[in-house]
Amino acid sequence: MKKYCIGVDVGGTTVKLGIFDIVGNIIRKWEIPTRQEENGKFIIEDVAEAITSVCEEYKIGLEELLGVGIGVPGPVMPDGYVEVCVNLGWRDRNPAKELSKLLALPVKASNDANVAALGELWKGGAAGYNSAVLFTLGTGVGGGIIVDNKIIDGAHGVGGELGHMTVNLQEAEACNCGNHGCLEQYASATGVVRTTKKILTESLEPSVLRGKDSFSAKDVFDAAKEGDELALKAVDVLCMYLGMACANCAFTVDPEAFVIGGGVSRAGQILVDGIFKYYVRFTSLTQKKAIIKIATLGNDAGIYGAARLVL
């Protein structure tokens, strides 16, 4: 009888793993270090080993597992092929096939941000919906799109790479990707700080942030919540571009819900309200609006979503 499934979230420093029952209760979660040596050669073996030994400990036979889902920090092609995964050193790999061979179990792989979106849809901020778009606002901006409970990986593995949607053709500075005016340049933690510094330089407006050697995105949001006008302006820029990105997703995949995750999402309601204001403005074509929510699973979204891949 198949009673369990495993979710694996491979990151650059640690691999997170979780055993779930098939309705999504977490039975055990744990981490192992990501062995980057020899271009990440041992990562998949380590994962297989970790699964086998923990299942043994929990007296779960591999035959009781429906399968293993795995989130990978890079583009994954529809057949599981990974051309390159910079953070792990992988080139020309098929982690799903490799792990499946080692465990003699069905294994499905997908991009880690997409998998996190599936996790938030299954058990997190978008639980109860069938479709959702997740924006992960961290150092960069990641994303994932779920339609009819399925990840949109895309034909070239860049489905849901929402941080690199172009939102401003007037941007002079280049994004890390080489393009100008990517969402990531405004909606990431780095982006908020950049925007704030720009406003500080271009105006004489007083602000608690003025004169500080350095400050974080959290500092900007904290100042905004205290009513600091300049910080509010910086937050508004982020919300404007994210609202535009949400609207553009509404006119492409039209999800039931938008979920905002990542470190920046800890700012909470100020973010939801700000994004929603612009999202509504940019979707004046229709009265029907999706909801916008904060993600709830944090770093566990990946293992939840990965497990859901095989259900």
Next chain:
Amino acid sequence: MKKYCIGVDVGGTTVKLGIFDIVGNIIRKWEIPTRQEENGKFIIEDVAEAITSVCEEYKIGLEELLGVGIGVPGPVMPDGYVEVCVNLGWRDRNPAKELSKLLALPVKASNDANVAALGELWKGGAAGYNSAVLFTLGTGVGGGIIVDNKIIDGAHGVGGELGHMTVNLQEAEACNCGNHGCLEQYASATGVVRTTKKILTESLEPSVLRGKDSFSAKDVFDAAKEGDELALKAVDVLCMYLGMACANCAFTVDPEAFVIGGGVSRAGQILVDGIFKYYVRFTSLTQKKAIIKIATLGNDAGIYGAARLVL
């Protein structure tokens, strides 16, 4: 034995119909007028009548039909519900259910632009692919998104409403929808003319279009093809915003192909090349590119796609 299916494309003036065999050969296509009287009350009855009589004429029994697909000029909810369809006068209707009742056959409905995209994927510009995004450049800009051979209708019926993606936050003029800076404002026939007039007003640059009382999008493209610098600039604006829209679709649904249809697409290769140039620039994150093609089915895309709905 189920050997045939029917595609219906309901427009504001005429309803187009087609009988297809199940591999997509068209057996007969014809049109009936759209009876708008009494809020389009008789349209579905007329369609049922038209199907019955032509099937009779072709000695095709209704039991030989797999079903009927129907494209509707407005948002269609996942259950077939149509809240409002301005061009037909419909309010609170379920055309699929109504037609299904009249014919005792399975009927599926979807938005007409989405259905056209499915048609182009099945037998047109994107034939042979599993995913595609169609931009229909006419008086306005419509669109449709197909992933894994299925239409993305969206949770609120605005999936693939690509003409209303916001592409320019600096736009002063309002779009018909009330928003500012929609793709439609630049990439429609109306949009090209508007852009050209703007450049004519703002510069003294010579152009064959200068001094004309009125000109069409075709005139602009014709002038561009003859090397008219001003017309080339106007075409470039369209290509820039469409290239941006393609790039943003690449980072959301990441299709194999983009298909450009509608009257403006008759401009041909100049359009494909121009859009591709910007699409490549705005997707610098990835080396893998989708192809961009001109639609091939013209006004028949709707009946093809509608028929494909029930296969």
